[in-house]
Amino acid sequence: AQKVTQAQTEISVVEKEDVTLDCVYETRDTTYYLFWYKQPPSGELVFLIRRNSFDEQNEISGRYSWNFQKSTSSFNFTITASQVVDSAVYFCALRANTDKLIFGTGTRLQVFP
Amino acid sequence: GAGVSQTPSNKVTEKGKYVELRCDPISGHTALYWYRQSLGQGPEFLIYFQGTGAADDSGLPNDRFFAVRPEGSVSTLKIQRTERGDSAVYLCASSPTGLAGGSGANVLTFGAGSRLTVL
Numbered sequence: 737a738q739k740v741t742q743a744q745t746e747i748s749v750v751e752k753e754d755v756t757l758d759c760v761y762e763t764r765d766t767t768y769y770l771f772w773y774k775q776p777p778s779g780e781l782v783f784l785i786r787r788n789s790f791d792e793q794n795e796i797s798g799r800y801s802w803n804f805q806k807s808t809s810s811f812n813f814t815i816t817a818s819q820v821v822d823s824a825v826y827f828c829a830l831r832a833n834t835d836k837l838i839f840g841t842g843t844r845l846q847v848f849p
Numbered sequence: 850g851a852g853v854s855q856t857p858s859n860k861v862t863e864k865g866k867y868v869e870l871r872c873d874p875i876s877g878h879t880a881l882y883w884y885r886q887s888l889g890q891g892p893e894f895l896i897y898f899q900g901t902g903a904a905d906d907s908g909l910p911n912d913r914f915f916a917v918r919p920e921g922s923v924s925t926l927k928i929q930r931t932e933r934g935d936s937a938v939y940l941c942a943s944s945p946t947g948l949a950g951g952s953g954a955n956v957l958t959f960g961a962g963s964r965l966t967v968l
Contacts, residue, residue, distance in 0.1 A: 740891075771956070779938065781892070781959040827891055835880070835905055837942075837957055839891035 738763045740830050742840035749818050750848050757813045757843045759828030765789075768832040770804065770811045775842070776824040784826075787811065818847045851875075853960035855941050861966045862931055870926040870963045874943030881924050882957060883916055884940040892940055898924060899946075931967045938962040 739762040749755045761770065772784040785795065787804050795802050799816045815822055825842045854873040862868050874881050879900055884892035894908040898918045906916070913931075918924040928935055942957040 742891075773959075778961070780961045781940070781942075783956050783958070786956060835882075835897050835899075836894045836908075837882070838894070841889075841891045 738765075738830055738832050738834070738836075738838050740828050740838055740840035742828055742843050744843045745841075746844040746846070748846045748848065751819060752817050753847075754814060754816050755818050755845065755847075757815075757826050757828075757845065759811045759813065759840060761809050761811065761828070761830045763830060763832045765832035768830060771829040771831070771837065772802070772811075772813050773827045773829060773839075774824045775827060781827070784813075815845075818845075820847050820849055823847045853941055853943050853958055855939075855960035855963050857963055858961065859964045859966075861968065863968050864931060864933060866931050866967075868928050868931055868965065870928075870939050870941075870965070872924045872926070872941030872943075872960060874922065874924070874941070875958060876922075877945070878943035878958075879921065879946050880944045880955070881918060882942040882944075883924070883926050884942065884959075886938045886940055886962070888937075895926070895939075928965075931965075933967050936965055936967045938964045 741760045768789045770787045773781045774784055775781050792804050801814045803812045823846050825844045827842045828840045830838045856871045881898040883895040885895055886892045896916050897905040901918055901921045913929045916926045940959055940962045942959045944955040944957050
């Protein structure tokens with residue numbers, strides 16, 4: 737079975753704080769892909785990053801960074817120096833040996849000025 | 850088109866009515882997906898098309914739900930005898946190919962969704 741767990745339902749921070757969104761996944765496949773999507777209040781899902789199971793290097797893109805650890809089946813997402821515009825719901829998703837993209841339940845991030 | 854287009858953006862209907870939701874994928878994308886997102890939940894897979902054929906419809910909740918993609922481009926999700934529990938945002942996504950196309954890494958690009966409210 738494939739599953740994505742985002743245990744944090746909602747996180748609130750003040751601008752400029754760092755925040756980490758957790759994602760734990762389950763799959764028996766050795767080849768799989770992990771994704772993060774952002775869903776702002778407008779509702780459209782926006783792709784942020786894709787990572788394959790053979791590449792455990794962490795990635796940084798501006799204020800965003802991702803920590804992929806196969807040993808703990810986690811793919812956590814950190815926003816450094818958060819901004820109000822980062823307020824959104826963030827979804828972690830898994831795609832293994834199937835065409836389905838399986839989403840977690842999402843983490844709502846609220847950044848207050 | 851430049852992005853995935855979904856119409857209508859909002860649909861209010863009465864219990865028992867029939868509704869159609871339309872998705873126009875990115876031009877050239879052969880894979881098309883329908884998802885349903887209920888309030889406070891993550892998107893839930895409904896059906897996936899590779900070209901004209903439904904490659905995986907395991908997510909359709911029951912036989913009131915049906916989807917077609919007759920020419921391999923535009924898709925229509927059809928819901929018969931709507932129920933209040935069908936109220937949700939229906940999301941469509943497309944990607945260049947599906948897994949069969951050789952790359953599970955393909956990113957799904959989503960439309961803005963069709964919000965369905967069944968009274």
